[in-house]
Structure formats: structure tokens, C-alpha cells
Amino acid sequence: MNAEHHLHLVSDSTGETVNSVARACVAQFEGIEPQEHVWTLVRTRGHVEKIVDNIRREPGPVIYTMVDEDLRRLLEKNCHAMGVPCVAVLDPVIHALGLHYERTSAGRPGKQHTLDNEYFDRIEAMNFALAHDDGQMYEDLSAADVALVGVSRTSKTPTCVYLAQRGIRAANVPYVPGVPLPDALFRLERTLIIGLTKDPARLVDIRRSRLRVMNDQEEAGKYADIDAVTEEVKEARRLYARHHWPVIDVTRRSIEETAAAILTLYQRHRAKAAE
The missing domain is CATH 3.40.50 (Rossmann fold)
Incomplete structure (x- = not known):
């Protein structure tokens, strides 16, 4: 300053x-x-x-x-x-x-901070986002307005929290190679499912930084290997395409920009459902 x-x-x-x-x-x-x-x-x-x-x-x-x-x-x-x-x-x-x-x-x-129904909706949405962070509580996933699917470090958690501040119930479901996604995800009807993706090179940089902070370099394995991460991102993109889920590339987006894109998709999703 x-x-x-x-x-x-x-x-x-x-x-x-x-x-x-x-x-x-x-x-x-x-x-x-x-x-x-x-x-x-x-x-x-x-x-x-x-x-x-x-x-x-x-x-x-x-x-x-x-x-x-x-x-x-x-x-x-x-x-x-x-x-x-x-x-x-x-x-x-x-x-x-x-x-x-x-x-x-x-x-x-x-x-604007009056304790009205909208305020309590935001609080409820925040509690929902925290309870359904990183693949938790799949049993009531159908209560989500939006479900974000993505590989590690695609900003799923902060995006869900930001959406909660707008009253959107958002859950995040991690895509991990070799680990099946929950059946509940594929049974969703009302919920908008969105795939998040990111440039592999940028993902590797972020993951390596996280490992350094955690002092866990020995456990890096394929988590921060550029070839493995590139294939991981490709696998996730193929999954999104198979299920016709909309995709957002968060590489050059802030959390606010990603959330804005999600809100636009959600409004279209609701309008289509109402037809």
C-alpha cells in the first residue's frame, strides 16, 4: 500500500x-x-x-x-x-x-441485511455447501440446486461457498481417477450438474505449491505429474461429454467469474425446467 x-x-x-x-x-x-x-x-x-x-x-x-x-x-x-x-x-x-x-x-x-426469508435461505445454503463439501453426504445430493464435478484444485469448494452467499445450494463432487463417482450423482433430475476443468500445467503448479505447504513432497506421485494430470483432465472432460454436462474452464477465471457463469447456466436451467 x-x-x-x-x-x-x-x-x-x-x-x-x-x-x-x-x-x-x-x-x-x-x-x-x-x-x-x-x-x-x-x-x-x-x-x-x-x-x-x-x-x-x-x-x-x-x-x-x-x-x-x-x-x-x-x-x-x-x-x-x-x-x-x-x-x-x-x-x-x-x-x-x-x-x-x-x-x-x-x-x-x-x-439489505434484514433477517428475512432470503437471509435465512443464504444461511441454509451455506450450511448445505459445507455439509456437502468434497463428496460428503451423497445420500441427499438431490437437494442440491447445483452440483460441481471436477478434478482436485479446480476451486470447487470456494465456488460452492460463494454460490451459497447467493442462496444457491451447491455441492461439490471430486473426480478422482480410478474412484467411481457416486450413483446418486447420475440419478439427479432437478439438479444442474456442471463440470469444472483447468489447464493441466496450471493444475500442476497449484498442486505442487499445495504439497510444499503440506510438506508432503514424497507423497506427490501422479498427483502433480504433468503427464498424469493431463490424462486426468482428459478423462474428466470425456465424462462430462458423455453425460452432456456443461463445462466451465476455470483456468483464467476468478471465483466470482466462475460463480457468475454458473448462475447464468442455472437461470437457463430453471427456465427450461419451467417450460
């Missing part, structure tokens, strides 16, 4: 939204890694005044999500006096939605 660049992120809730927006935007500027000052659950004048004092000591752009008009004006007024940018990132979106739906914003901090 560059001590010369400061970025203040202010939120009246958990700060997840403003943090995500800020990082997505900063990533567009090469060579800039500002020191982030994160302020969450900001709901009093005293808290805003404390933040203003910090901005004065370490000036830098301010990005915020706050709904209380008095607190917003207090923050903006002080930022204007100091000559630092102060941006309310949700305002354009809320304004556009309000015009379209002909409604007024509720103006409640953290409303």
Missing part, C-alpha cells in the same frame, strides 16, 4: 458494498494502492466528526453509503471544505430505481 494515497470508506452498515465498489474502481488505476480507512456502522454525529478529523490528518477521497440526510450533509460539508472528493456511490442507482418504480427509498441503514 502507498502511504501517500489514502481512501476513506464510510458506511452506516457493514461496509461490504462500499468496499467492493471502491476496490473494483481502484483496480482500474495501475500503480495505485491506497491505504484504506474503513469506517462502518456510522450512525451518529460524533462518529462522523471523528471520521472528519481522520480525513483532515490523512486527506484522501471519501466514498460512502449513508442514508441519514443530516450525517450525509455533515460529511459532505467538511469534505468540501477540505477539498477532497466525497462520493455517495448508491445515489445514482437509488435515484434511477426510484424514478422507474415511482417509489421513495426506505432510507434505512443496512436494510
Whole structure:
């Protein structure tokens, strides 16, 4: 991080939204890694005044999500006096939605984190992903919305966890050469099954790194051998083709990008099932 660049992120809730927006935007500027000052659950004048004092000591752009008009004006007024940018990132979106739906914003901090049915669905989906990680609990695999099949190190677990945050029940089923996949997988009717694949050379690099961390080089065997891994990936691809499962190559994808592709496939799958 560059001590010369400061970025203040202010939120009246958990700060997840403003943090995500800020990082997505900063990533567009090469060579800039500002020191982030994160302020969450900001709901009093005293808290805003404390933040203003910090901005004065370490000036830098301010990005915020706050709904209380008095607190917003207090923050903006002080930022204007100091000559630092102060941006309310949700305002354009809320304004556009309000015009379209002909409604007024509720103006409640953290409303997206309300303990409603959607929240509990996400918690249930998270519990499901953890319970069905790496081939566990095949007996109720039919309860999954999505089942991810892939060789080791194709990011099955983190992708399932990410999907759970979107309320999707995701299970992951490892493909291991010589080990039969569970019969329950082939009996699924409602569940969308997706095969994950990755460039063998990249897989070998990741697997060797994992073995080094585990200090388990002697047990590497075919697990990190390029020829064996190449054949392993080919076998998995042939399996996917036989069963007409959609395939996603995760070699150059982040977890978020892989999850986005899965969600698109899942929406199509649901639409087709509803026909």
C-alpha cells in the first residue's frame, strides 16, 4: 500500500458494498494502492466528526453509503471544505430505481441485511455447501440446486461457498481417477450438474505449491505429474461429454467469474425446467 494515497470508506452498515465498489474502481488505476480507512456502522454525529478529523490528518477521497440526510450533509460539508472528493456511490442507482418504480427509498441503514426469508435461505445454503463439501453426504445430493464435478484444485469448494452467499445450494463432487463417482450423482433430475476443468500445467503448479505447504513432497506421485494430470483432465472432460454436462474452464477465471457463469447456466436451467 502507498502511504501517500489514502481512501476513506464510510458506511452506516457493514461496509461490504462500499468496499467492493471502491476496490473494483481502484483496480482500474495501475500503480495505485491506497491505504484504506474503513469506517462502518456510522450512525451518529460524533462518529462522523471523528471520521472528519481522520480525513483532515490523512486527506484522501471519501466514498460512502449513508442514508441519514443530516450525517450525509455533515460529511459532505467538511469534505468540501477540505477539498477532497466525497462520493455517495448508491445515489445514482437509488435515484434511477426510484424514478422507474415511482417509489421513495426506505432510507434505512443496512436494510439489505434484514433477517428475512432470503437471509435465512443464504444461511441454509451455506450450511448445505459445507455439509456437502468434497463428496460428503451423497445420500441427499438431490437437494442440491447445483452440483460441481471436477478434478482436485479446480476451486470447487470456494465456488460452492460463494454460490451459497447467493442462496444457491451447491455441492461439490471430486473426480478422482480410478474412484467411481457416486450413483446418486447420475440419478439427479432437478439438479444442474456442471463440470469444472483447468489447464493441466496450471493444475500442476497449484498442486505442487499445495504439497510444499503440506510438506508432503514424497507423497506427490501422479498427483502433480504433468503427464498424469493431463490424462486426468482428459478423462474428466470425456465424462462430462458423455453425460452432456456443461463445462466451465476455470483456468483464467476468478471465483466470482466462475460463480457468475454458473448462475447464468442455472437461470437457463430453471427456465427450461419451467417450460
